[in-house]
Amino acid sequence: MKNEVSIVSDLSCWASAAIYLMGLVVLAVNLKEVQVEDAASYNYASARQSIRRVETDGLRGKIVDRHGRDLATNRKSLSIVLNAAQFQKNSWRATTDEIEKEIERVAKCIGQESPLTRKSIERHVSQTLAMPLVVWRDIGEEELARFSEHDREFPGFKCEETDERVYPYGSVGSHVIGYVGRDRGESEAGDEKFNFHQLEMRGRSGLEIYYDSYLRGVSGERKVLVDARGFAIKDWVVVESKAGPDLKTTLDIDIQKAVEKELKGLVGACVVIDPRDGSVLALASAPSYNPNDFVPILSKELYAKYSKDPKKPLLNRASGGAYAPGSTFKTVTALAGLSIGYPQKRTYECTGVFKLGGLSLHCARRWGHGDMDMRHALRESCNPYFCNLGYEIGTNAIIRAAKTMGLGSKTGIDFGVDIAGVVPDAEWKEAVYHEKWFPGDVTQMAIGQGMLLVSPLQMARIAGAIGTGYLVTPRLKADIPTRKQKLPFAEWQLRVVRDGMEMVVDGGTGKKAKLSSVKVAGKTGTAEIGRGATKRKNTWFIAYAPADDPVIAVAMVIENGDSGGGTTAPKVRNVLASIFGDDNEE
Amino acid sequence: MKNKLKNFNFFLFGSMLALIAIGTVAIYSAGHARSEMIFHGMWINNLSTAIFGLILYFMIAMTNYRKILDFFSVPGYVLAIVLLIAVLIFGSTVYGGKRWLWFFQPSEISKLFIIMALSWMLGSDFFKKRGFVLFLICAAVVGVPSLLILAEPDLGTTLTLVPATLLMMLVGRVWRRGLVVIFTIGAISSAAILGAVYEAEKPDCPSQRREQIMKYVPLRPHQIKRVKVFLFPDEDTLGAGYNLRQAKISIGSGGYSGKGIGKGEANHLKYLPQAISMNDFIFCVYAEETGFVGSIVLLMLFGALLLPGAWIAYQSKDATGRLLSLGISTLIFAHVYINIAMSIGLVPITGLPLPFISSGRTFLLTIMLGLGLVQSVSIHREERI
DSSP, rough: HHHHHHSHHHHHHHHHHHHHHHHHHHHHHHHHIIIIIIIHHOOOOOHHHEEEEEEOOOOOOOOTTTTOEEEEEEEEEEEEEGGGGOOOOSHHHHHHHHHHHHHHHHHHHTOOOOOHHHHHHHHHHHHOOOEEEEEESSSHHHHHHHHHGGGOOOTEEEEEEEEEEEETTTTHHHHHOOEEOTTTSSSSOOOOSOOOOESSSOSSSHHHHHHHHHHHHEEEEEEEEEEEEEEEEEEEEOOOBBBOOOOOOSHHHHHHHHHHHHHTTSSSEEEETTTTOOOOEEEESSSSSOOGSSSSSOOOHHHHHHHOOTTTTOHHHHHHHOOOOGGHHHHHHHHHHHHHHHOOOOOOOEEEEEETEEEEEEOOOOOOEEEEHHHHHHHHHHHHHHHHHHHHHOOHHHHHHHHTTTTOOOEEESSSSOOBBBBBHHHHHHHHHHHOOHHHHHHHHHHHHHTOBBHHHHHHHHHHHHHEEEOOBBBBBTOOOOOEEEOOOOOOHHHHHHHHHHHHHHTTTTGGGOOSOOOOOOEEEEEEEEEGGGGGGEEEEEEESSSSSSOOEEEEEEEOOIIIIIIIIHHHHHHHHHHHOTTOOO | OOOHHOOOOOHHHHHHHHHHHHHHHHHHHHHHHHGGGGTTTTTHHHHHHHHHHHHHHHHHHHSSSHHHHHHHHHHHHHHHHHHHHHHHHHEEETTTTEEBBBBBBBHHHHHHHHHHHHHHHHHHHTOOOOOOHHHHHHHHHHHHHHHHHHHHTTTHHHHHHHHHHHHHHHHHHSOOOOOOHHHHHHHHHHHHHHHHHHHHHHHHHHHHHHHHTTTOOOOOHHHHHHHHHHOOTTTTTTTOOOOOOOOHHHHHTTTTSSSOOOHHHHHHHHHHHTTTTTTHHHHHHHHHHHHHEEEEEEEEHHHHHHHHHHHHHHHSHHHHHHHHHHHHHHHHHHHHHHHHHHHTSOOOOOOOOOTTTSSHHHHHHHHHHHHHHHHHHHHTTOOOO
């Protein structure tokens, strides 16, 4: 017995015990490091791989006109969404198959085909698995009833209430209000802070895009717990989103309606502003479109219709259309002349044509107006008078006056579409046409032809500026402070042009704009573009009223009209009549 | 009977019961995280096996271990060899290894038979000379089944046999000088292999040099991959390093007091590799749910199991009893240490179960039978045949 024990010594037993103990202590020490000291970093790693952060939008603010009438608002809408976690299979392909099959089943039940393609389901499975997949958006009562009746047979599908944008006035004001859109996939891939952006709507055009972040309000946060394959297990709200504030605009939907009524069936644009503070009362472009077509998404057919239309209904001609101003620019030429001392009383004999070198410019009155001073030249829109005036005062004076009146630069309106137009000079012509500046160019420019390009918004602003003596910055949001700049012309100089413009309406080229209720001052314009067979005329009328204390300034252009006085002036008259009220409306 | 109860080691028995209870809960939690319903009831399998094991445990504990060894050592060893050969021929393939014969894993049971055979041999009077010849015999006794297990392949089981049998030979005074030399050579060559892989896989190592070094590394591609993960745990955490990374995240995010039983996220959201969360990685499930406190409780329970093993060896008056107790305790210790250490990246990842906690009926029965033998050593320490 003693002998045997000596083979395996007592020390062996103690040594083994020591090894066991040491091993367990080593494990304990290392586990303490992992579970206590580094716990925070592993916790973070755990959360990072299993939690998806989702940015959620608040209810989008409404867009209202100056009297608080809704131009863009929200309505409740029901969608059928699915959670892919219910349909997981061993492979992604099998999961996609299963989702497709289940959607097909629901489709049969509610009697509406699935709008999703195989590809979009695949994209959902590979990219946005943690989010619900919206299958049927904005379903009708009938579909809802059928779905609710059988919803127990479709685990994984549910009805969800969302808000859809709606534009109560349809196409009225569409270019200025704009529209929202949304990605088909509902959720956008994220950035550093959020894994997904679950945005209800995104401004795509007009005020909706310019004030998008304002209308969207404060976004909230939702967290989604996902498993190792990315399926959503549960989700909860971390930060509630806040509804966006309403956007009160300076627009007046009644005036907008009146304007669009006049433009109906035509191609053109019209801007109505309050020249005292720059408020845009109406901003219309024709033809227009219905922004409701874009919500929630524009159908393929409508997209084709809008994009293939040669009249380009999506184009905003009011602040984004570049037109030759034609004779309406003579008001600026007149101010240019007065500002450098050209005597207003000096007469020029109009013989019906102005000749300079090989160039001859005809007057509207073939046989001539005879002796003309500045007021009468404006009244009759006499081309030779202004060609001569331009020739005498030179290019620089006209350019200076045009720039003073805000041409060649953006108006500064709080709106995405705001073109600068073109006020050409020798350098510009050299750069664009590689041609020298000829004396003929200045005579052309003096009557608003040639290379000069302006937008209707710019011209409305000029009309108002002549009436008030102040050039205002137009604005659409109601609470933006007024910005205006006093014109650097003497009061008597402005008086001459105002007199001319009053005479235009009171028996001149624009007499069809005459109103009985208020005195209107205006200027016609007929810009000729192209030559020969493609020759067309864009007809203008700019006006302000009442002439003595202007509260309204208008600029309207009609493409392919007959003449400013014949085509456009009566339309402006109707717009003004609707504003001021007139008993003998045509 | 009264005499037997007097020498019954309650620590050894009590800690085993506690570990079985913990294991049942851990298997319940790990099983419920899986989508396949069959795993939801796995804890019942474990519990019923444990109850069956307890009956065998008492039957063995009440029998004199000397009788058992005299009777079963040789036929048991032969049976083990036969089963190991049978599994290579008839076994079913699971996860790339042929380990299953019908309903059990012969490699697990063979471990017990090898230790029994070795204790019986070294404890008997037949082998008086403890020199090189005995070493060769022992090496053959351990080596033949080990090679068969390696052929399955099941590196983990072989690995846990090495420390157990090496320790038994060492304390049994079998050619000690040679053993020390062999142990030293083994340690140095392991270090050399680690160093070589490290050198070759360093990010700035040119590919030509890498190939040159790799030619001399006697490891299979998947083993090199595991060594790489061990050496560079933060690289490729979505590929080869995924398992280790997820194991560490689940253990670490358990924090001080854990997330609560059944609330382990890494487990229930399936970030832990599902195929092994109930077996090789069950410690991660347990540690995430019970935290550092749970880990320490578990380690203390293993301590309460292993230290009595050494104590029983000390109390035992014959070499066979001592060898048996130390051999079985060391086998369990090797399992515990390697399993937990690999989960936190202290050793390369190797597939082997955590005693009592992992699901796996063959291994549970094996260690319960082994502990029954240790209990028998305790009970019958004063008796002679």
